[in-house]
Amino acid sequence: MTTSKKQLTQTEAYTWNYLNEHFQEIITLNISEVGEIISVSTATITRTLQKKGYRGFVDFKHSMENNAQDELNILAEPLLNDETKISILKSYQEVTRTLNMLDLKTLNEVVDLLLETEKVIIFARGFSELLGTEMQTKLLLLGIYTELYTDPNIIRTISKRLDTRTCVIFISLNGETHSLQNAASNCQARLIPSVLISSNQAGNLGKLTDYQLYGFKTELTYFPDFEVHSRLPLYIIMRLLLDTLAVNMKA
Template sequence: MDHKLSETEQYLWDYIESHILEVPNYSIVKLSEQANVSTATIVRTMKKKGYEGFTAFKHHLKEQENKNINFSSLDKVDEGIRRAILKNEQEVVRTINMMKIGNIEDAIQKIKFADRVFLFARGFSEMIGQEMMVKFQLTGKNCQMHTDPEIIKNISRKLTKQDIVIFISLNGETKELVVAAKNCYDAEIGSILLTANNTSSLMNYCEIALVGFKSEGSYFPDYEVRSRLPLQIIARILLDSYALRVTDN
């Protein structure tokens, strides 16, 4: 099945995200009326999002709210704040659930036996790269980070097979990173990708991919400042796992 949402399905999903607190109490007919879409559109959208149907999606929402979110200590919480909390919780939980232990283990081994670790990142992802660089250095690893587009492309052509490159990119489509990743791929340089887009161009060139979940809504729609929370979670898991492995050995 094509998992890309049609215009109508995307409209429905945006409606659901903006009414996330009410949706668990809706029947499929009521959601159809409220969102002004057909029940067939609802079913198709749910399946593309990985759920068996609307009922399964509602159960997921109720389970998440009942098990993980507790507002009982607050007399009254603004609906917008609740929605923001639930959105962040969804990114955390689903990113952790998407982590593949085998990929984490492979990444740790690649980093451990590499002579040098290179971190390539752009924009807001640079902050994650900066933290990773410092923590790798604290473990005694030879690690450096580069954010300048031309430097990234130039260095990617001068690496050796004893190096490992870690690409940090939320959407996996940053042009200079894609160019650098292709250079590494062509030269058989080991590479690790931290991303939230498993169909991105970077996925085609990176050896090991650690993929997180990115919610589709943004509270800053006019700017390219999407949340890097999924990447922060992946980086934290990778760094902690690596530090533990180095300490154990």
């Protein structure tokens, strides 16, 4: 399965959203039939899916079908409506694809960094603040002094005062939060080691940090007008990172 860091065009974004929102309807169709329904070429569909990490349309359907039919017995429950089934399927997909795409070499490098650092600073905004709070608590329980900052003005200020004995962790679902980009630039200029936990490999934060741990996020949301997308991929990464760290500290 290939992965592209290219941004989706407007037509590709429309195609991707349709495929996700109408998965139950297209599961029995071929790529040409889907193209006719949404008025795009088969090449556009293929290109869109390749940018999202699939080899093509068949790979996309197989991935979704296999995950659902073989592993998720709950989908056979007659009390579930189609929308809820899709939500369950998307959650399962986020878990499995995040685990499959995780860079274990980088994960271990981050663990080594945390074992050596004197202090950890976590910068997070929005719903990612909840994940930051949990990470701070668990790092403190492991004996690693940790501070969490969520206010954009304070984040910018603190990022200018750090030294190389500190490790900074950025938590950002889309990797584009402006205050975090500003802080990352400050850290980069001061040679402060930094880690990004995100689901967007094309986000600017990836270019401003030393280590990146990416998860897979689907586009499905029932709150399209608000930035409240699921942080499930980020929680998976955080758990693996902290569990690995805890095991290494006991060794």
